[in-house]
Amino acid sequence: MNFKDLVKEQLYEGKGKKIFSTTNPDLIIAEFKDDLTAFNAQKKGNEDGKGALNCQITSLLFELLEKNGIQTHFKECLDSNHILCQKVEIIPIEVVVRNVATGSLSKRLGIQDGLELPFVLVEFYYKNDTLNDPIITDEHCKILGITQNQDDLEFLKTQARKINSILKDFFIARKLRLIDFKLEFGKLNDGSIILADEISPDSCRFWDKDSDQKLDKDVFRQDLGNVKVAYEEVLKRILSQQN
Numbered sequence: 001m002n003f004k005d006l007v008k009e010q011l012y013e014g015k016g017k018k019i020f021s022t023t024n025p026d027l028i029i030a031e032f033k034d035d036l037t038a039f040n041a042q043k044k045g046n047e048d049g050k051g052a053l054n055c056q057i058t059s060l061l062f063e064l065l066e067k068n069g070i071q072t073h074f075k076e077c078l079d080s081n082h083i084l085c086q087k088v089e090i091i092p093i094e095v096v097v098r099n100v101a102t103g104s105l106s107k108r109l110g111i112q113d114g115l116e117l118p119f120v121l122v123e124f125y126y127k128n129d130t131l132n133d134p135i136i137t138d139e140h141c142k143i144l145g146i147t148q149n150q151d152d153l154e155f156l157k158t159q160a161r162k163i164n165s166i167l168k169d170f171f172i173a174r175k176l177r178l179i180d181f182k183l184e185f186g187k188l189n190d191g192s193i194i195l196a197d198e199i200s201p202d203s204c205r206f207w208d209k210d211s212d213q214k215l216d217k218d219v220f221r222q223d224l225g226n227v228k229v230a231y232e233e234v235l236k237r238i239l240s241q242q243n
C-alpha cells in the first residue's frame with residue numbers, strides 16, 4: 001500500500017508528527033517530521049532526515065514488540081516518513097518508564113544523575129501542553145476523568161514493564177543502555193487498550209554501554225553534538241545482529 005492512494009486529510013499536527021485520516025475509517029497514517037522540540041517547545045530545531053530515522057526505528061521496534069506479544073497500533077511502514085496504524089483514541093497519559101535516574105526525576109527529587117534505580121519506576125504524566133505535562137497519580141487520573149477503571153491503569157503499568165523488559169534486553173545485546181522512555185496508549189472501540197504513538201530516540205534515552213555517550217534527544221536538549229549522527233547510530237545498532 002502507498003501513502004498517496006490511502007491518505008485523505010490531515011486530522012492533527014503535533015510537535016513531532018502529523019496524523020492523517022485514510023480511505024479506511026479504522027486506519028490512520030502518521031507522518032514523522034524533521035522538527036525537534038524540547039522543554040515543551042521552548043527550544044526548537046530541525047534536522048533533515050530525523051523524521052525518516054524515527055519512522056524506521058519506530059517501525060522496527062513496534063514489529064519487535066508485536067513479535068513478543070505486545071499489541072500495538074502499528075500496521076506497516078508505507079515509505080520513508082509514513083506509517084499506517086490502527087485508529088485509536090489516545091489516552092492522555094504519558095507513561096514514563098525509568099531504569100536509571102536522570103532528566104526530570106533527578107531534577108525534581110535530587111537523585112544522583114546516572115544512578116541505577118533499585119526497581120523499574122513507572123510514572124504517569126498528564127498529556128497537556130498548557131499545564132506542561134505534570135506528573136499525576138492514579139487518583140488524579142480518576143478525578144481528571146481519564147478513566148474510572150483501576151484495571152485500565154494497572155494494565156498500562158503491566159504493559160509498560162513488559163515493554164521495558166523486551167526493549168532493555170534487545171538494546172543491551174546491541175551495547176545500548178535503555179535509560180528511560182515514554183509510551184502512549186490508545187483505546188479501540190471495544191475498550192481494549194493497545195500501544196500507540198512512537199518509540200524512537202525522541203521518546204527514549206539511550207546511553208552507549210561502554211562510554212555512556214548519549215544517543216537520543218538529549219543531544220539536542222543539551223547541545224551535545226549532531227542529532228542525526230546519534231539517531232543513525234541507534235538505527236545501526238537496532239539493525240545489527242537482526243535475525
Ligand code: TMP
Pocket residue numbers: 096102103104105133180181182202203204205
Ligand atoms: P523526563 O526525564 O524529561 O521526564 O523524560 C523521561 C523520558 O520521557 C525520556 O526518555 C524522554 C521522554 N519524554 C518524551 O518522550 N516526551 C516528553 O515530553 C518528555 C518530557 C519526556
Ligand code: ASP
Pocket residue numbers: 015037038039040041042202217221
Ligand atoms: N517533547 C517535549 C517538547 O517538545 C519535551 C521534550 O521531549 O523534552 O517540548
